[in-house]
Amino acid sequence: MGRLETAERWIKVVSPEIVPPSLKDNTGDADRFSRSVEKALGENPVFVGLPLIRKLPSLLRACGYRVSALLYKGSRSWHVMDIWPASASPPIYGVAVDLGTTTVVARLIDLESGETRGETSFINPQTEIGLDILTRIHHADQEGGLAALQGRLVQKLNQAIEGLTAGEGVEAASVVAASVAGNTTMTHLFLGVDPHWICREPYIPAVNRVPILKASEVGLRIRRDAPILVFPNAGSYFGGDLIAGILVSGMAEREEISILVDVGTNAEIVLGNKDWLMACAGAAGPALEGGVAGIGMTAGPGAIDKVSRNPSTGEFQIRTIDGRPPIGICGSGLIDLVAQLYLAGMIDVQGKYVGEKCGSRLREVEGLTSYVLVEEEKTATGKALVLSQPDIDALLRSKAAMYTILTTLSRMANVSLGDFKDFFIGGTFGAYIDPQSAITIGMVPDLPRETYKPLGNTSLAGATKTLLSARARERICGIRDQVTYVELNVNQDFMNLFSAARFIPHTDRSLFPSVRSQG
Amino acid sequence: MGRLETAERWIKVVSPEIVPPSLKDNTGDADRFSRSVEKALGENPVFVGLPLIRKLPSLLRACGYRVSALLYKGSRSWHVMDIWPASASPPIYGVAVDLGTTTVVARLIDLESGETRGETSFINPQTEIGLDILTRIHHADQEGGLAALQGRLVQKLNQAIEGLTAGEGVEAASVVAASVAGNTTMTHLFLGVDPHWICREPYIPAVNRVPILKASEVGLRIRRDAPILVFPNAGSYFGGDLIAGILVSGMAEREEISILVDVGTNAEIVLGNKDWLMACAGAAGPALEGGVAGIGMTAGPGAIDKVSRNPSTGEFQIRTIDGRPPIGICGSGLIDLVAQLYLAGMIDVQGKYVGEKCGSRLREVEGLTSYVLVEEEKTATGKALVLSQPDIDALLRSKAAMYTILTTLSRMANVSLGDFKDFFIGGTFGAYIDPQSAITIGMVPDLPRETYKPLGNTSLAGATKTLLSARARERICGIRDQVTYVELNVNQDFMNLFSAARFIPHTDRSLFPSVRSQG
Secondary structure: OHHHOOOOOOOEEOOOOOOOOOOEOOEEEEHHHHHHHHHHHOOOEEEEHHHHHHHHHHHHHOOOOOOOEEEEOOOEEEEEEEEEHHHHHHOOEEEEEEEOEEEEEEEEEEEOOEEEEEEEEEEEEHHHOOOOOOOOOHHHHHHOOHHHHHHHHHHHHHHHHHHHHHOOOOOOOEEEEEEEEEHHHHHHHHHOOOOOOHHHHOOOOOOOOOOEEOOOHHOOOOOOOOEEOOOOOOEEOOOEEEEEEEHHHOOHHHHOEEEEEEEOOOEEEEEEEEOOOOEEEEEHHHHHOOOOOOOOOOOOOEEEEEEEEEOOOOOOEEOOOOOOOOOEEEEHHHHHHHHHHHOOOOOOOOOOOOHHHHHHHEEEEEEEEEEEEEEEHHOOOOOOOOEHHHHHHHHHHHHHHHHHHHHHHHHHHHOHHHOOOOOEEEHHHHOOOOHHHHHHOOOOOOOOOOHHHEOOOHHHHHHHHHHHHHHHHHHHHHHHHHHEEOOOOOHHHHHHHHHHOOOOOOOOOOHHHOOOOOE | OOOOOOOOOOOOOOOEOOOOEEEOOOHHHHHHHHHHHHHHHHHOOOEOOOOHHHHHHHHHHHOOOEEEEEEOOOOOOEEEEEEEEEOOOOEEEEEEEEOOEEEEEEEEEOOOOOOEEEEEEEEOHHOOOOOOOHHHHHHHHHHOOHHHHHHHHHHHHHHEEEEHHHHOOOOOHEEEEEEEEHHHHHHHHHHOOOOOHOOOOOOOOOOOOOOOOHHHOOOOOOOOOOEEOOOOOOOOEOOEEEHHHHHHHHHHHHOEEEEEOOOOOOOEEEEOOOOOOEEEEEEEEEEHHOOOOOOOOOOOEEEEEEEEOOOOOOOOEEEEEEOOOEEOOOOOHHHHHHHHHHHHOOOOOOEEEEEEHHHEEEEEEEOOEOOOOOOOOHHHOOOOEEEEHHHHHHHHHHHHHHHHHHHHHHHOOOOOOOOOOEEEEEHHHHHOOOHHHHHHOOOOOOHHHHHHHEOOOOOHHHHHHHHHHHHHHHHHHHHHEEEOOOOOOOHHHHHHHHHHHHOOOOHHHHHHOOOOOOO
């Protein structure tokens, strides 16, 4: 039936050529079958389990030895999952999952063509138990806590998959494989493995490299024996989501040195090339995600994700994610806004409001000096959207932390911040950031704009890639082994760098030659 | 605790040295553990499944990283079955099973010392459905037939194992592995795999090489995930029982050529050395097992298993298996008896009774010329034990078939019957045969007596050996691949040989120089 057989696949359907038995060749059915599959694959060994051995003799004879086999590659061998007449041609799907702390995304993929057939996302139901990782780790210590965390997540995921397959008009059992990428704690919670020691010195995950599992082991209601690939982690603070980022960036396959930054509550940074990878994580503070400012919110409907300023009128222009009246501002909008305020001279190098430049929009709101970005009649909430002085201070601490971590790691690797071939920005949030604004406030180095490459949802992209490619699947273990995780030493040197980086863009203006304020 | 760690074992307990984690080495628990086990084994990879990953973090910390692991070797890697504190030291057992068509034998083995801890046998409950293989194959075609055949056998086997473990004062779950050897059909029935095509041209087993299974897959009530090793077969008429015989004989490890004969309804013969093995099977007839003669019976309580003759008095002396009054005669006794009758001149080269030599014990019984071996007052049944002329004729046809098959196979291999280093006799029944008697009637070649080596229950011995040795486990697949099964062509040449072999010992007396009759 001319099924597409891609050499890279580790889940595939093959239609082996089986020479029927004779008195001259009385090899057993299962042996004959697996030998034919080995020949078709050009690889061995191929294992056939007892349930299929039981089914094989009558099936082979019923369809004149013309059968197709659904296979997956284990760690050292191929396994036959199912066998059907070659005339049948059931579709086979895989699910790629981005196991986010806040949002989970599932993508349905046709495993033969490699095409995406649907995508859906939902708020991780574990947020009802605890918004942050730490609360969830503590909840897992309670009686039944771990089971509840795992159960809620998997139940929601099953519903999501059910919805995706229904959209294709197929059963969830048509999903024959899954690939899951998340941070270390999320991975543990997905597996129902106690994350207790992750947050306790010396910060030990229960598992780094997860073996290929079966769907039934984690409660996924897809094909019972579907192989589940779970991204490995390099440590408690360097999870499968970052391994996915490295994979998707391609930085570990190249001679040139690149950097990958995942911006979030934690700034996670990887530096290196095909020979070495150095990684660290540090608290950058929730301000970068828009999680702190009074008007801050995570990227979503009604969030201001972009702010620009008409140089002639001096008016701020805002864009919301869905074009509707704004509810709040997300991280990328906040960075834009502070950058514009600085460029207009409305805040100074310390981030303090300059009264005479701000005009009537600078007011006292609830006892705090605040700039009114959107008047109350133009918001969705009927409340004005204002940016207070403490909001700016928080953002500047966060951006300073980020820049300091970048500087520190580069120094440890003995690489100049200007030497990067590419500056990859991972994560969904990272995709919205305007590199120009980030440079302006001194959050990232003053590199040519084209150096900055937003990668979008790398967990989802990585999970998709590994689902379709045996080489990618192998690479994530190779990448994992290659990563050297360094603990940031918050010493006097670090604090000095941090203090200097709290200014806009920096105390050392020569580091940001392209940034010019009108102040 | 100084557990015996034998390098050859493929099921073993190791107590790895685990360096506790630190800030300098924050490898995950499961990874740390499996790496330590790999080091202790000197082999890799070692896989830890999800249930144990879940258990590991608290267990490791509860016992200061001093744990023991129960492992088995799969086809390409080691698998951890269980983990416990190193201070605990639960016994681990294996069960070796001879899956006989008529009798099943189970042996309980201490997997650490290698010692046998108990043995039990029972009549295969499938005999209630059909005494012979063919009846069972046909029964398997009926609705529910295969399940009934499998279910009865496994149920009885579970009871036997239950009894063996109870005798040791342990649970059946202490049995962590099993090895099973039987003929091809018995193996299929044990696995619940349809044997339908075994007896139909071109005689194809459903499976030759059975993967390592889990106990739960075949319904064995030992440790649920205990690995079950099932002997492979080389074809429909060359099963795991014979592979076990070859393994136990050691013939496939040597330079010299040996022969292995399994005497039964079918005579199964293997010829060869470390470089080649030629095998064939042919119907020798049930006479050799004592299954045909009016007084014949299989070896068991009350069976005459040995017959000798006092040369001075001319009296026959009999021995029964348990020393009690006789019920009948088994194959070895029958061969002895006919040999003695011939040596005494009481039957001629054609096997016909010589009236003048037999005296008053030669009588007409139920219309047949018969020799009274035991008078009615000395038997357990109150009926005289008599050997009729047709009984002798049947035995001679069987022995002629055996000798002809031996001759034919040797000719095909271009080996002289005198070239054998060893003449192994496999099977429980073979252990009783007196080689001298077998030579006398011309059933086997006239070789020095010490050439004949009875091996006893080779299926049980082979199953035991493979349970304790990874090398033996590998060897059975090597042996399987090495066997060339040849179909005996019953042509004119074969029939000529057969006719000549129906005489005692043979028409060509020069083949049996040591046999001298008083006739």
